[in-house]
Amino acid sequence: MLKQSIHIKLPDYYETNQIILGEVKLVARDNRMVRLFNMIFYIQTHPGCTAEELARRCGVSVRQCYRDLRTIEDAGFPLYHDRGYRMVEGSMLKAIAFTMEEALALIYGIKLLEQQKGVIKAPGQVKEKLLALLPKKLSNEIESIGQQVEIEVAPAADYSGKESLFKEINEAIKNHTLLRMKYYSFSRDEVTDRIIEPYQLVFKDGFWYLVAFCHRNQETRLFRIDRIRGLESTTQTFSPPVDYSYEEYMGAAWQMERGEEFSFKVRFFSRAARFVRETNFHPSQEIIEEPGGTIVFIAKACGHRSVLRWVLSFGDEAEVLEPPELRAMMAKTMAAGLERYSKTNRGGEK
Numbered sequence: 001m002l003k004q005s006i007h008i009k010l011p012d013y014y015e016t017n018q019i020i021l022g023e024v025k026l027v028a029r030d031n032r033m034v035r036l037f038n039m040i041f042y043i044q045t046h047p048g049c050t051a052e053e054l055a056r057r058c059g060v061s062v063r064q065c066y067r068d069l070r071t072i073e074d075a076g077f078p079l080y081h082d083r084g085y086r087m088v089e090g091s092m093l094k095a096i097a098f099t100m101e102e103a104l105a106l107i108y109g110i111k112l113l114e115q116q117k118g119v120i121k122a123p124g125q126v127k128e129k130l131l132a133l134l135p136k137k138l139s140n141e142i143e144s145i146g147q148q149v150e151i152e153v154a155p156a157a158d159y160s161g162k163e164s165l166f167k168e169i170n171e172a173i174k175n176h177t178l179l180r181m182k183y184y185s186f187s188r189d190e191v192t193d194r195i196i197e198p199y200q201l202v203f204k205d206g207f208w209y210l211v212a213f214c215h216r217n218q219e220t221r222l223f224r225i226d227r228i229r230g231l232e233s234t235t236q237t238f239s240p241p242v243d244y245s246y247e248e249y250m251g252a253a254w255q256m257e258r259g260e261e262f263s264f265k266v267r268f269f270s271r272a273a274r275f276v277r278e279t280n281f282h283p284s285q286e287i288i289e290e291p292g293g294t295i296v297f298i299a300k301a302c303g304h305r306s307v308l309r310w311v312l313s314f315g316d317e318a319e320v321l322e323p324p325e326l327r328a329m330m331a332k333t334m335a336a337g338l339e340r341y342s343k344t345n346r347g348g349e350k
Contacts, residue, residue: 035060036068040077040087046136048084103142159208159226166201168231169210173198176237179212182230183223191229192216197238200246201225204256211246213238220249222256257303264307265321266297272317281310296321304329 035058042057043049049057055065073079078088131139159166172179181194196212199220203209208225251261268276273295277287284300301307304326311318311330320327 032068036072039065039068040072043079043085044087045139047086048082050084054085103138107142162225165225165228165231166208168233169198169201169225172233173200176240178234178236178238180230180232180234181223181228184227184229186227195234196223197240199240199244202246207256209256211249222258251302253302253306257301257306259302259304261300261302262304262323263298263300264323264326266311267319267321268295268297268314269293269317269319272314308333 039054039058042054046053051062051065051069054069055062058065058068060068069079069085080086080088131143169179171177176197179196179198181196182191183194184191193216195215196210197215198210198212200211201208202211202222210223210225210228211220212223213219214221250256250258253259267290270293273293276297277295282299282301286298288296288298290296307326308329311320312333320330
């Protein structure tokens with residue numbers, strides 16, 4: 001079947017318009033059409049804006065801005081000037097509508113991403129575009145509230161300069177393409193070459209992880225993004241497992257350590273008991289109140305070392321009760337620490 005092209009005369013802001021087998025291709029000169037629609041929505045959400053303000057917003061001269069405004073009027077949009085440019089209310093295209101709560105949720109999300117350097121490029125621009133979609137009064141209120149909110153994620157890895165890495169991973173997840181990866185293994189202190197099938201990105205405890213099937217180990221594994229030393233896309237594709245579930249994959253993992261599942265009990269004293277009582281650490285947790293204000297914390301986990309590190313963070317206000325092997329690990333660790341401190345004076349000399 002031969003392709004047929006139909007050429008149609010368009011206004012001066014288009015260079016070509018072709019219909020090829022039902023596909024419409026438009027090439028806008030200098031992206032003017034995009035600029036015109038941005039101008040229309042900005043006038044709608046910021047009634048009373050001036051030509052100078054529009055020109056700055058769209059990155060054009062004031063003279064060009066006036067030409068664009070005339071084009072908008074000639075196209076039939078109900079534009080008028082009354083102490084600034086406005087659109088007749090109720091007769092315009094509708095922009096995306098947000099409630100105060102919905103817009104704030106997005107702003108808080110952007111603030112969280114701002115703490116994660118390198119995850120996305122210029123999160124401030126995302127915020128600016130979001131606020132531009134809202135009515136001026138609402139955007140001013142949200143911006144005012146947002147200035148009174150700070151979100152800090154600590155500890156956190158520094159992902160500065162890794163924007164392209166996140167972009168490549170997301171593209172591979174979306175298109176189901178294999179990745180070649182150089183990965184630093186912390187446990188073995190070496191860099192290895194791997195072919196992986198990326199499934200999902202996960203943020204946990206200040207770090208980003210990639211869940212992927214590793215051809216080298218022939219199993220699904222977790223890879224910390226900050227330990228990726230090199231990444232290269234391939235043209236090979238894969239079929240992700242239809243039964244993949246992050247929750248099932250992680251199971252009862254404590255933090256991000258996987259392994260054989262076990263139950264543990266920890267008694268907490270004093271302030272630690274009050275803190276643990278009001279905090280949700282794990283879906284499996286259960287708290288038993290004891291006389292005198294102490295509590296027994298019961299939960300499931302998949303890694304002894306991750307639980308050990310967590311309990312150690314409470315110092316002498318926590319005592320491992322079960323299982324015996326975890327209690328033994330705790331006793332050994334605290335004894336080694338006591339020995340180290342007993343041999344060292346305050347100046348750091350032995």
